[in-house]
Amino acid sequence: MLTIGIILGSTRPHRVGDQVARWVHEHASRRTDARFELIDLRDHPLPLLDEPLPPSLGRYEHEHTRRWAETIAAYDGFVIVTPEYNHGIPGVLKNALDYLYAEWNNKALGLVSYGVAGGVRSAEQLRLVAAELQMADVRQQVTLSLHTEFENFSVFRPADHNLRALDTTLDQVVAWTTALAPLRATAAVTT
Template identity: 55%
Template sequence: MRIAVILGSTRPGRRSEEVARWVMNVAGTRSDASFDLIDLAEVNLPLLDEPVPALFGEYAHAHTREWSAVVASYDGFVFITPEYNHSFSAALKNALDYLYAEWNDKAAGFVGIGGTGGLRAVEQLRLVLAELKVATVRTQVAFGRGDLQREPEHHETLHAMLDELVAWASALRSVRAVAA
């Protein structure tokens, strides 16, 4: 079971890097899946520049084919998303929009960051992921503005979310096998 932890902000000085390190440390204690950090600042996709909609999977650019291979290799995702103007970042939306089939029939969980724990960003992200045929788990981790303390409550919530994510990602393997 392979899970990508996607750091959904590219903003300089972002607090989400600290949260991503914490998620990776906690996830690293688990034996039910392997977890890899994908930092969108390092992926460095340009604004969507594919001439054909992602639904058709006809990629003209090497950066899209590389991104496709990365996303296709995972069974599920943890999205770490700050909240910008009641939504998630443009960089994350751009990364999602590049692909379609590579996201299909996989599972996702969320770690939100912001004034309301990133709840509105996660809410918006769930809508986009539904269109990409990604099953999202209910439990999510929410960090309020300035509150990056690792309280036991956050650890428990993260483990609960990861339990749900691994279960759903495992179940969806059979769906992907039938679809293939």
């Protein structure tokens, strides 16, 4: 069975992303076409990128990098839940992505973003990063406005249309994850 990681891309105190990630996970876990697991970046504290060699070489010096690589390598695809900070992705999320290379390759990526403008700029930046990491980002995404989907900007109350968008996002992630399986298998044989 496919295993899809749901990455919570914020580690801020009082973050609302944990509510969004739980919503994604709870809904996704009802599906029978894949297994979904939550990956909270708080559980993977990585210093600012401190590996002496480029990640594309796959020769990790530090234990924290090896643990992170093992975590990410275990998944067939991902959904990233990300806020938008200053028209971009959180530094902690970019850092976590930058640590690795091959572990991200040939995996599908769905995006769930939130912010004042729904996190759309953060999602667009993630698409650029995903392309360089040889990930296949799916077209459908979920964008959640802090003005309309969060009571007092702090309590997540998603409207029904967001659930339909999430269903389509998950459908596409599962489909692309399945389609990319031969590429992941070939890469595993050659490494």
